[in-house]
Amino acid sequence: MKTHVCLVSYHELGLKGKNRSTFERRLVDNLSFLLGERFTVRKIHGRILVDVAKAEEIDEVAYRISRVPGVANVMPSLCVGRDLSEMCHVSLRAIEKITPAPLTFRVTAKRSNTDFEMTSQELNEQIGAFLVEHTEMHVDLKNPDVNVRVTVIGGKTFISVIKISGAGGLPVGSSGKLISLLSSGFDSPVATWRMIRRGAIGIGLHFSAAPAVSDTSTRQVHEIGEILAETGGLARIYSVPFGDIQREIASTIYPDLRILLYRRVMFAVAQRLAQAENAKALLTGESLGQVASQTMENLIATSEGVTIPIFRPLIGDDKHEIIEIAKRIGTYDLSAQAVDDCCTLFMPRSPETHVKLARIHEACAQLDIERFVDECLEVMDWQDYPCNRYTAPKTLIK
Numbered sequence: 001m002k003t004h005v006c007l008v009s010y011h012e013l014g015l016k017g018k019n020r021s022t023f024e025r026r027l028v029d030n031l032s033f034l035l036g037e038r039f040t041v042r043k044i045h046g047r048i049l050v051d052v053a054k055a056e057e058i059d060e061v062a063y064r065i066s067r068v069p070g071v072a073n074v075m076p077s078l079c080v081g082r083d084l085s086e087m088c089h090v091s092l093r094a095i096e097k098i099t100p101a102p103l104t105f106r107v108t109a110k111r112s113n114t115d116f117e118m119t120s121q122e123l124n125e126q127i128g129a130f131l132v133e134h135t136e137m138h139v140d141l142k143n144p145d146v147n148v149r150v151t152v153i154g155g156k157t158f159i160s161v162i163k164i165s166g167a168g169g170l171p172v173g174s175s176g177k178l179i180s181l182l183s184s185g186f187d188s189p190v191a192t193w194r195m196i197r198r199g200a201i202g203i204g205l206h207f208s209a210a211p212a213v214s215d216t217s218t219r220q221v222h223e224i225g226e227i228l229a230e231t232g233g234l235a236r237i238y239s240v241p242f243g244d245i246q247r248e249i250a251s252t253i254y255p256d257l258r259i260l261l262y263r264r265v266m267f268a269v270a271q272r273l274a275q276a277e278n279a280k281a282l283l284t285g286e287s288l289g290q291v292a293s294q295t296m297e298n299l300i301a302t303s304e305g306v307t308i309p310i311f312r313p314l315i316g317d318d319k320h321e322i323i324e325i326a327k328r329i330g331t332y333d334l335s336a337q338a339v340d341d342c343c344t345l346f347m348p349r350s351p352e353t354h355v356k357l358a359r360i361h362e363a364c365a366q367l368d369i370e371r372f373v374d375e376c377l378e379v380m381d382w383q384d385y386p387c388n389r390y391t392a393p394k395t396l397i398k
Helices: 017-035 055-066 084-096 120-134 187-197 216-231 243-252 255-277 296-303 319-329 357-364 369-379
Strands: 003-009 041-044 047-051 073-080 104-111 146-153 156-160 177-181 201-208 234-241 281-283 381-384
Touching: 003 055, 003 156, 017 041, 017 047, 017 055, 055 073, 073 084, 073 146, 084 120, 084 146, 084 156, 104 120, 120 146, 177 187, 177 255, 187 201, 187 216, 187 281, 187 319, 201 216, 201 255, 216 234, 234 369, 243 255, 243 369, 255 281, 255 296, 255 357, 255 369, 296 357
Parallel strands: 104 146, 177 201, 177 281, 201 234
Antiparallel strands: 003 047, 003 073, 041 047, 073 156, 146 156, 234 381
């Protein structure tokens, strides 16, 4: 009797030595949480197995699994016994469902049990010969139209003709919490995804230009949040209407310094929020030299007052590389939509690109930054997302 399952593999977790079992349990727990009670998730011989009761759901379940950090790849599979004849016939039926019909194939057999009477190569040859006899396909070991994967684990055999690449990395919850300065553009969602992929729990902090302009950027950031939440690593997005503070800064400070002062205040708010959330670091989507505020001097000036680490995973990437990742993770279409946000409000014609710290200190002395931070925290709102590893801070619960 055959059943439908997803066979999940992981690579990096296997290098964790004595801590390996902890990472494996965390990945199993995360998958169980995201998939829900209808699906049984369990570890078997260096892999994870997800039972799928309804055949028509298996493609959707496999896609959802592939989005979860820690997963190297997932194979929607038919689970059968260790009878060779059954393996052959199930392999044939799996191929017959592929459209358009493949012209070439190969068989890739693996055994986790040495008590199985046939070697992997013998399995390749036997199943391959059966498929040649019962189809019009021929063998192509280098570039086949379909690769029939036959995996013998314990008393079961898993047969798959599809292998979906996963997010890779480490299970969410392995690396602590961080505050991500999240916008609706390309960069910060990609940076957030990268750190979630390294096991971090992401907490977004979005500054909109409301009430000076419409709050469309916040709605767009929440749509991006729905995509990032498919990883199970985005816990919450805080939103701050920042337009009034920008207006006050713009009326007080030289135009060429406005952006840098906006950023100083944003970092101050993020650090205060990190204290409440017990987050260990901040995260930005900054890339060296991409815009005026991201030169070396300006990066130093804007982050000078921050006492916890600031992660910039895109610092050496160009825009093309960032956009390609945005397409891969699904945020590109949303980020490509132009919306009003705080980055374009009161934008000077000629922003400072290589600021001296003395000028920044002089400008900061003209502003009550602590008051700005308090005001941001008072008007802050948030939206939660499913995250197995997140506990909300009591001081911010309404």
